Amino acid sequence: MWTVFALENLNFALNVFMSLVFLAVSWLYYDAYKALKNKRELWKVFGFIILAISFLFRGMQIEGITLSDIKNYQTLFTEFDIYLRLLGYILLIIGLLVDPLQPKPKLNAFFVLALPPLLFLSPSLAAIVAILYFRRSTVGLERHLFFPSISFFILSFYELTYSLNNFSSSTNLVIFNLLAPFGVFWIVRLILLFFVILFLGRWVFKYLLKQFQSQLFMIQMVLVLSIYLIVTVGFTGLLINNLKSQILNELTSEAKVLEFAFNARKEELLQTAKQIAINPTLIDSNTNVKHDSLTIFDKDGLVTFRAEDSERKGDSISGDSLVKLILEGKEASNIVVKDNSIAPVVMIIAGSPVMNEGELNGGVLVGDIIDNSYIDGFSKLTGLKSAIYGADTLSAGGEVGTKEGSISIKEKVLTKGETYIAETRWQNQSYLSVYSPLKNVEGNTVGMFFVGRSQAEVLGLAAKTLEIVFLGTIILLFLTMIPAKMISVSISKQIK
Numbered sequence: 001m002w003t004v005f006a007l008e009n010l011n012f013a014l015n016v017f018m019s020l021v022f023l024a025v026s027w028l029y030y031d032a033y034k035a036l037k038n039k040r041e042l043w044k045v046f047g048f049i050i051l052a053i054s055f056l057f058r059g060m061q062i063e064g065i066t067l068s069d070i071k072n073y074q075t076l077f078t079e080f081d082i083y084l085r086l087l088g089y090i091l092l093i094i095g096l097l098v099d100p101l102q103p104k105p106k107l108n109a110f111f112v113l114a115l116p117p118l119l120f121l122s123p124s125l126a127a128i129v130a131i132l133y134f135r136r137s138t139v140g141l142e143r144h145l146f147f148p149s150i151s152f153f154i155l156s157f158y159e160l161t162y163s164l165n166n167f168s169s170s171t172n173l174v175i176f177n178l179l180a181p182f183g184v185f186w187i188v189r190l191i192l193l194f195f196v197i198l199f200l201g202r203w204v205f206k207y208l209l210k211q212f213q214s215q216l217f218m219i220q221m222v223l224v225l226s227i228y229l230i231v232t233v234g235f236t237g238l239l240i241n242n243l244k245s246q247i248l249n250e251l252t253s254e255a256k257v258l259e260f261a262f263n264a265r266k267e268e269l270l271q272t273a274k275q276i277a278i279n280p281t282l283i284d285s286n287t288n289v290k291h292d293s294l295t296i297f298d299k300d301g302l303v304t305f306r307a308e309d310s311e312r313k314g315d316s317i318s319g320d321s322l323v324k325l326i327l328e329g330k331e332a333s334n335i336v337v338k339d340n341s342i343a344p345v346v347m348i349i350a351g352s353p354v355m356n357e358g359e360l361n362g363g364v365l366v367g368d369i370i371d372n373s374y375i376d377g378f379s380k381l382t383g384l385k386s387a388i389y390g391a392d393t394l395s396a397g398g399e400v401g402t403k404e405g406s407i408s409i410k411e412k413v414l415t416k417g418e419t420y421i422a423e424t425r426w427q428n429q430s431y432l433s434v435y436s437p438l439k440n441v442e443g444n445t446v447g448m449f450f451v452g453r454s455q456a457e458v459l460g461l462a463a464k465t466l467e468i469v470f471l472g473t474i475i476l477l478f479l480t481m482i483p484a485k486m487i488s489v490s491i492s493k494q495i496k
Helices: 002-036 041-059 068-098 121-138 143-167 173-179 184-208 212-278 280-284 321-327 372-382 407-415 455-495
Strands: 293-298 303-306 332-338 345-356 359-369 385-390 393-396 420-426 429-439 445-454
Touching: 002 041, 002 184, 002 212, 002 455, 041 068, 041 455, 068 121, 121 143, 143 173, 143 184, 173 184, 184 212, 212 332, 212 345, 212 359, 212 372, 212 420, 212 429, 212 445, 212 455, 293 345, 321 332, 321 345, 321 359, 332 429, 332 445, 345 385, 345 393, 372 385, 372 393, 385 429, 407 420, 407 429, 407 445, 420 445, 429 455, 445 455
Parallel strands: none
Antiparallel strands: 293 303, 293 359, 332 345, 345 359, 385 393, 385 445, 420 429, 429 445
16 A cells, blocks of 8 residues: 555646646747747747646646545546646747757758658647657757657657556556556656656756756755655655554454354354253244254254254264253354365354253254355345455455465464464455454364455545645645745745
8 A cells, every 4th residue: 555655746746847848848948939039939828837736737637546525626637637738838839939049050960751640639739849859850950859858759759658558448448457547658758758858857857956046046945845755655654654543453353253143153052052942843844043054963963953954863973062052951153164176165054952851852053155246145244345364365345266365374373273364365355354363163263254355445545635635735736835935936036
């Protein structure tokens, strides 16, 4: 979960820095406009400002969240991002086209005539901007525009990887894994954005930092932005950590609730066994006894009746630990794991002695299988994922027959009989998990049960707060620009 958290904050930070770089470029073109009084520069000024705002909207998008109340806001951010981005690229293209080239004395440079085949509009527009900058740096005299051309070429590939999100719902497993949030293409996108910031930022700050007033303003903004990002990461980190602790405490409580449900089931079965022991005629009607297992045995432990297989009787079960307790005249219950063809079956069994005029005549065993319907009912009631294991093999609640591969879980739960609480991988997904031992009447661990909440759900619960924190950071950043600008102007005037 912390990896996802780190990548989410990294994505936000890179988009904010990209926005700051575009704002710096717009400032550079605005300085050119003030010096030359050339209104054609305003196309570029507004183009870069709009692109800067679009990157802020992209930074506020929380990846991998599917909760409905979050998804609506994410869709809104995405739509604003797309429309602003297209408008920004179009304004830049117009600005570069209406601004005449500064011709070279010798026309020995080349002009790229064809665009590489791109799939979507945003990548194509970014590529057009890159080509126009490249044209100005080669055909014209403005060689200093080579770095912006390289930056926009990289940005076009960044836009292409972002546009490929349209295929993220593909049923092809390979494509889905490649395009999934925090997958390969998501990481590649961040790397491309980093290089855009590196190349374009290096180019623009080289010019802006030649002016003392610009130096003061940029230094203040970089410091403020760094402080805001540190505070944002720290606050969201505390939020996630507190939420994680709260969820783990909740899971621990729910695990005890599930254990209590098992005990309640034992008590129900025990009452049924006592009723049959008192009134054996109850077993004459199938409607009166609705359990997965019903066995009656005599005082020597020989089976006299088995409801699930009426032909099989006469065998001895006196060696069973639960039967031994019943033959001592005690009522008892047990959790038993029985082998099956696909996966072991976990059963809750309760028994009661059959007494006749104070003498022990035998006993009754009644049992129920803990199957998918039982586990699914608990999952629906709590909203958590739950499952049952017979030894280390999944018996109900997931892909039956799957073995638990974690050595640490098996050692602590199955070997030591202790509860395991941690972040784990369960059924190929990340979960906050609690594993508790299932113990038989002798106190030996025969299996375990799992209760967990998907880490994606946990991040979903925090997503709304993350959005507010990100939005607040961006608003504060813009508000800080005003005093930073006033301070830089004031200091520069005093020096002059």
